[in-house]
Amino acid sequence: MDMASSDDMAMADLETGEEEEVLRRLGTAEEAGLTDNEAARRLRLHGPNVVVLSHHHEGSMLQRFLMALFSLWGWDHVFPKYNNMVRIILNSMSWVTVLTTIAITSAGQRPCELAIVVFIVATSLIACFIAKLVLEYAKAPLEAKAHSPRAKVLRDGRWRDVHAANLVPGDIIFLKVGDIVPANARVLRFQKIDTMTCWAKRSVDCAHDFLIYYAWTVSCGQGTAVVIATGRGIPRSTLRLYPQRYARPGQLKEGVMLAACFCASLVLVGTIAEIVLSFLLQKQNCTGMPLNAHFMPLIGGIPMAMPVFLYLALAWGSVRLCFLGIASRGTVALEDLASVDVILFNMTGTLTCNQPCFVRDKIEMFADGVSKDHAIILAARASRSQHELYIEPIDAAILRLLDDPEQARFGVQVLEHHACFFVALKLMFQTTYIDEGNGSKCCVFKGDPTKVAHQCGCSKEVKEKISTLMDELTLDGYQAIAVGHQVDSCWEFIALMPYTDDLRSDSADVVDSLIDLGLDIRVLTESPLSTTKQVCGKLGKLGTNVVPAHSVFELARNNIEVHSNINGISDLFPEDKSDVVRRLRNFGCHCAMVGYEFLDHDAIGESHIGISVADATDYTKSESDLVLTQHALMPVSSAVQISRKICQMMRSFTIFTVSSTVHLFGVRAILYLLWHFDLSSILAFMIAACNYCTSFAMLFERVELNKSPDRWRVQKIITSGAAFGSYIVLTTAIFYWVASTANPFACKFKPISLMGSDEEIRAALFLQMSTINQAIALFVHSDGCCIIRFPGPVVTFSFVVSQMVATQKVVHGDLNYALTKGIGCVRAGLIWLYNLVLLLTLVLV
Template sequence: MASISLEDVRNETVDLETIPVQEVFQHLKCSKQGLSASEAENRLRIFGPNKLEEKTENKLLKFLGFMWNPLSWVMEAAAIMAIVLANGGGKPPDWQDFVGIVVLLFINSTISFIEENNAGNAAAALMAGLAPKTKVLRDGKWLEMDASILVPGDIISIKLGDIIPADARLLEGDPLKVDQAALTGESMPVNKHAGQGVFSGSTVKQGEIEAVVIATGVHTFFGKAAHLVDSTNNVGHFQLVLTAIGNFCIISIAAGMLVEVVVMYPIQHRAYRDGIDNLLVLLIGGIPIAMPTVLSVTMAIGSHRLSQQGAITKRMTAIEEMAGMDVLCSDKTGTLTLNKLTVDKSLIEVCGRGIDKDTVLLYAARASRVENQDAIDTCIVGMLADPKEARAGIQEVHFLPFNPVEKRTAITYIDGNGDWHRISKGAPEQIIELCRMPKEAEKRIHSLIDSYADRGLRSLGVSYQQVPAKNKDSPGEPWQFTGLLPLFDPPRHDSAETIRRALHLGVNVKMITGDQLAIGKETARRLGMGTNMYPSTTLLGDKSTEMSGLPIDELIEKADGFAGVFPEHKYEIVKRLQDRKHICGMTGDGVNDAPALKKADIGIAVDDATDAARSASDIVLTEPGLSVIVSAVLTSRAIFQRMKNYTIYAVSITIRIVLGFMLVALLWKFDFAPFMVLIIAILNDGTIMTISKDRVKPSPTPDSWKLKEIFATGVVLGTYMALVTVLFFYLAHDTDFFTETFGVRSIKENEKELMAALYLQVSIISQALIFVTRSRSWSFVERPGFLLLAAFLAAQLVATCIAVYANWEFCRMQGIGWGWGASIWAFSIVTYIPLDVLKFIIRYALSGRAWNNINNKTAFTNKSDYGKVEREAQWATAQRTLHGLNQPSNNSDLFNDNSGYRELSEIAEQAAKRAEVARLRELHTLKGHVESVVKLKGLDIETINQSYTV
C-alpha cells in the first residue's frame, strides 16, 4: 500500500470511511495510544479547528461602515459645503459647523459600534458556553477537552448521551446505538459495530466505545452538508424600510433646498453666504442622521435582553421580523413535548382479576432494568412513587433483556414468602402470544390496542405467571395477561398555555412532526391547538380531495400541522407560506433542518440543536420549550414599537425643519444660524438614544412596517409643527402678542434675540414630539421610561439656558432672559396638545373606517336610523346580483338620501321574496342544504370550498 501524506488526507484523496481500520491507522500515521500534544498541534495547523467556518469582520471597517450610508453621505456633503461653498461673501469658512457635523457623525458611529459590539460579544459568549466537550487520549492520558481541537488520528471515547464530535471509525467494544436523525432524518437509532463509521452530530443512545477520528470541521459529513447552506444574509425588511425612509427625507430636503435656491437667488437676490447658510440649515436639521444609530442601538439592547430570556440573536434584524411573525412552525418533540416517554395512568387498562392499575404498573416496573438506560424502562420505573419499589422485597433470579427478536423483557424473582414469580412486558402482540386466552378476550385486547393507536398512544403489554418448580428454566404456570400501558411523549406543562398566548398574540402555531399522524393529532388535542393535521404526503401533491378539498397552498395555510414530515417538507412548508405573504418562523435542531431554517424569515435553532442548525438560524434558544419563543415575540414587538415610534418622529422632524425654516427664510428673509440647528440635532440625538430603553406596550397583533402610516403621520405632524413655528415667529416678529399676554419686553427689532427665541421654540416642540409618537393613547397618560423623561428634561434645561444666557456672536445669538424663556415654554405646551388630537385623526383616517362612513353617508347623516335605508338598498342590490337580475339604470340613486323610501322598500321586499324562493329550491339537495346552513350562520361559502359526500 502506497503511503500518503496528511495533506492528501485533508484533500480527501483516500476514502477513510470504507477501508479497513488498520489501513486507517497507517494513512493517519497514528496508533491506539493516541497522539502527542505536539503532533496534535501540528495537525491542527494542517486540518484547522473542528468547527464550522466563521466569518470574521474587521473592526475598523465595521466602525467606518456606520458612516457609509445615504444619510451619512448627506451630512458629509453638508460638512464639505460648510468649508468649501460657505467660503465666500467676505467671510471665512464655516469651521464651527464643519467640526460640529464631524463630531455628530463620530458620536453616532461610536454609539452604534459599541452597542452592536457589546451585543455581539454577549451572544458570542453565550454561544461559546454551548461548545461541546469530548474525552480524548493525548500523551497516553484521557483528557476532557473542547471538541474544536480534535484532529484526524485522535483517539476519542464516546458513551451514552454524547454527541459524536467528529467523523470517526469505531474500535473494539460493544456495539453502539446511535441516533442519526439530525443528519439523515432516520427516526430510530441504528446499531453501529466495531469498524463501522459514525458521523459528527449523531447522538449515542446506548453503549460505550473508543473510536479514531477520520475527519473534522468542514471535512465531516456534517460540515459538508452545512457548507451547502448559503450563509449570506438576505436584505431584510429593516434595511428596505431604512432605505425608504431615508430616501423620503432626502427627497423632502432636496425639494426644500430647490425651492430656496429658486426663490432666494433669482427672485429675492439674497447674498451668496446667507443663501448657503439657509441651505445648510435644511441639510443639517432635516436629515435624520441618528436614525441608523438609534435603530441599531435599539435592536442591540433588545438583542441583549432577548439573550437574557434564553434567545440568542445572531442577526439583529431578525428582531423586527419576529415582531411581524404571524406563523410559527414548531417541532413537536422537545419543543411542544418533553421528549420523554411517560405512562398515562388514567388510561391504563387492567385485564387481570384482583389487581388494580398500580399493580399493573408495579409489575411492568419489575420487568424493567434502569441500568440498561432504556427509555421505556426508565419511563416506567419513573412512574413509581419511589423507584426503589421496583425491587423492594424481592430477589432477582434472572432477567431477560429486550432484544429485537422477542421484543419483550422478563424477570424471574423470589418474593418475601419464598415463592417464585415471572413477569414479562413488551410488544402487545408478543405478550398475547405468551398467554392462552379465549378469542373474545384476545379480540377485546386488540380493540384496546387499536383505540390507543387511534389516539396516537403506543401500547405496552404486561403478563404474569407463577413458577412453582422454583427453577429459572421452568416453563411455569400459564401466563396471565394483566394489563395494557399507554405510552406517549407528554406535552410540556406550559405548552398549552403558551400556544393560547401565541394565538392571542396573532401567531398561528403549526405542529411539524416526524411522528405518525395519530400521535400528532393526540398531542395537538392535549394542547388544545386543533387537530386539523395532514400527513406529509399532502405536501407532495398526493392530497385527497375527499379529505381537504383545498388547493395545497390554502391547505398548508389552514392546517394545524403536518405529521411524518422530513426536513425537505419543512422547506416546502416555509416556501409556500411565504408565497402567501406570511412572515414565517421555523424551529429546527438538525443539519437537515438547515435549509428550512435559512429559508424562513426567522430561523430558530432549539435547545441542544446541532452546530449546523445554529449556523443557519437567526435565533438560538438556550432553554427548551415554546414559551421562550413567545416571550421573544413579545420582547421583539416592544423593540419594534420603539423603532416605529422613532421613524415617525424622524419623518416629522424632517418635514417640520424643512418646511418651517424654509417659510421663515423666504417670508421674512430671516437667516437662521446653521450652528444652532446643529445644537438642536446634538441635543435631540442624546435624548432619542434613550428611546431604546423606553417603556412601551407591545402590539397585540403581528406588527410590520406600514410606510403609508409612517409617512402620512410624519407629514401631518411635521406640517403642523412647521406652521406653529411660523405662527410663533410671526407673533414674536410682527406683533406684540407676547408683550401683551406675558408682559415681556418686545424683541421685534432684535434679530439676535429672535434667533434665541426661535431656537428655543423649535428645540422644545421638536423633542416633545417623541412623547406623542411613542404613545397609542394620550401622551400624558402613558408614562414614558425614566431615562427618556430625564434625558428630555436635561436636554431642554440646556437648551433653555442657552437661549436665556448665551451671547454667541459667531452665530448671531443673544440671550432673551427667563421671562421670554417661560413665555416660550407656555406657548409650546399649549401648541403641543393638538398633536395628540391630530395623531388620533390620522389613525382613524388611515384605518379606512372614516371613508366607509363617508361613502355610506353615515358619518354626516341627520337621520335617526343612521343609514338603515341605504343598507337595505345595498342588500337589495346584492340580491339582484346573486340571482342574475339586471341592476337599476342609475345605481347611485339607491344610495341617495333623496330617493323614495317607498321605492327602496319595494325593491328590498321583492328581493327578499326571490331569496326565499331560491332558499326553498336549494333545500332539495344535500349540497344546497349545507350551503343554506352556511349562509344562515353567516359563514363565507367561498373560503370553505368543501366537497360533500354521503
C-alpha cells in the same frame, strides 16, 4: 510548490488507501484511538481545528468604505441587498455632510458648531462601542453553550466529549444523525437507517470507506470515522460553510434604511436647491457660498442617529435575550419576532420532554404462554444495547424496565440490527439473533403497533382489538409500541406496551402566554390523531381541533379560514412539516417554528424565524435564529414581547426623526423662498443635539406592550412622520409671519411683541422650532390605529431639561450660539403658550 504537491498526494493516499494502511499512516487504532500525549503533540503540530475563511470584498473603494461603515453597526448583511449604489450613498449622506461641515466650520472659525458636531459623532461611536463590548461579553457564554461544535472522540480507549477545535488527524470520532461533521474524515463503521420507506426525499449512503467532509451533516444512521484533515490542513476544494441562515436583514434594518434614504434624499435635494437658488436668485459668487449655504447639509445630523439608535435598541434587546438564556446569532429574530402570526411547535421533544416512561401494569399481552417480563426482554432485544454510544430515548426507557440491562443480550447471539423511522425519532428496530438455548434463528420486531400487526399477519379481529386498546390508552394519556416475534418463519404479535411522554413543566403556560399575545399556535407531530388531541387538550387555552395530515393536504390551498382554525396536525411525515409552513406563508402568515429533531430543519428553513430547544441536534441549532440554552419554553414568549417593544420603540423614533427632518427642511425652504429669511446654521446644530438627547432617552422609555402581531409598514411610518413634520412646518411658518408682520400686543402693553430685529426673530424662531420639533417625541406612539399618547417620564425629563437650557439661552442671548440678542421672558412665555396650544390641538384632533 513541491511541498504543496506532496501534501496533496498524502491527502489523496488517506482518501483512497485501504483502511488498515490509512490507520497505520495516521498512527491510530480503531479500538483505542490516540493517546492523550500524542493528541496534544499533534495539536501543537497541526494547530487547532478552526477553519478561517478569508472574505475578499469586491468592488470600488467607495463600496468597501461603505461596507466597513455599515459593519460598525452590524449592517454588513444589509449591504448586498442594496445593489443600487444611489440608495447606499443617500443613506450615508448624513455622515458625509456632517464631516464636510466639520471642515466648513473649522474654516469659518466657529468652534461652537465644531464642538457640537464632534460631540454628536463621538457620543454615537462611544455608545455603540460600549454596547458592542457589553453585548459580546453577555453573548459569549451562551454562544459557546449553544453553538460551540463538540465531538465525541476515542482517546486512550475511552470515549470523551471534547471541543471540536481540539481534534487532530488520527482521532476516531463518533457521529449520529443530526451531527455536523467537524473535520474531514473517513467512515470506519456506520449503522445505516432505512428511510426510503417513509421519506423518499432523503437517503444518505454512509458506507464503509465513505469520505465525509467538514460541515457536512449526518442525515441518518450513526457510526465511527477517522479524522484525516483538520483546520488549515483541510483542502479548500472540500471546504464548506457551516449551515446558517441568520445572515439576512430583518424588517427593522430594512425599514430604517428606507426611512433614512427618504430623509437623506430631502437633505440632498435641499442642499443642491439651496446652492443653485442662492447663486441664481441672489447673484452670490461661488466662493462665499460654502460658508453661508450649509444649513441643509447640517440637517443630515438628525437622520444620522437612526442606525445608532437601532443598533443600541437591538443591543439592549440582545442583552435581554441573554438574561433569558437565549442565544441569538444576528438580529433577525429580534427584529422579526414581533411580526409573527403563527408559531408552530413540533410536539415530541419540544412540548414534551421526549423521555418515555413505560408502565409495566398497563402492558397488554396477545401471545399465549408469554409473560410480561419475557415481553420486556424481547422488546429490549429489539433495542440498542446499553453499551452503544447513543441510545434512543424509547430504547433507554425499555432497558430501564429490566433489573439488569445485560438480560437483553443474555443467551443470544445477535446476527443483525436493522432500523427504520416510524414516529418522530423513535426507531423501529428489527434484531435477528440465534437463541443459544435451542439453536433456532429468531427475529424480534419493535415499533408502530399498526406496522407490527401488519408484519405479523394479524387477523381483522386482532387488529380491531389493538385499535380499541389504543383508543382507550390514549384517553388515559398513553401512547404505545408493539413487539412482534418470529421463530422459524412464523410471526407472532407479542404485546402492546403503553408509555407516557410528559409535557414540559411550562408547556401549557407558554402556550397560554403566546395566545394572549394574539398568536395562533399549531402543534405538528407524527403521532396519531387521538394522541395529539390528548396532548393539545392539556395545553391550556389551546383547542383540540386536530386533523390528520392527509385531511389538511386535501383542503383547498386557498381556504385560509379552514387552516386558521386548526390547532394541531397529526400523522405527519417529516417532509410534510415544511409543506405546512409553506402553505401558511402562501396565506401571508409570518411563521416561527420551534424544533428539536434533525427532521425539523426543513420546516425551520421554510419559516421566517427558527427556534431550537436546548437539547436539539447540532444541525437544527445551526439552522435556527434563536437557541434556548435552558430546558424551558417560557423564554419564547418573553422574546416575542421584547421584539414587539423594540418595534414600537423604533416606530416612535422613526416617526420622530422623519418629522424633525421634514420640519427643518420645510421651514428652511419656505422662509428662504417666500421671505428670503436666512436661518443660522446653529439652529440645525442645536436641534440635532437636543434630538440626540431625546433619542437616547427614548431607549429607556417604558413601552406599552402591543397585544397583536406588529409588522413594520414603512410607507405608513414615513407618511405619519411627514404628516407630523408638515403640521409643525405650517405652525412655524404662521409663527414667523405673525412675528414679522404684526404687533398684536402694542395696544394693551408697552411695546412687547415678537416683532423686532432679525436677531430677535432668529432667537424666537430657534425657541419655537426647537420646542415644537422635540415635543413631537412626547406624543408619537406605535399602536396600530392611534399614534398619539401621553409622554413617559424619561422622555419628558429629557425634553424639559434640554428646552430649559434652550429657553435660557434665548431669553438672555449667547454670543457663542449666535444669539446676539435675547427676547426676554415674556416673549419666551408667549412662544411656549403658542406651542402648547398647537400640541393640545394635535392631541385632541
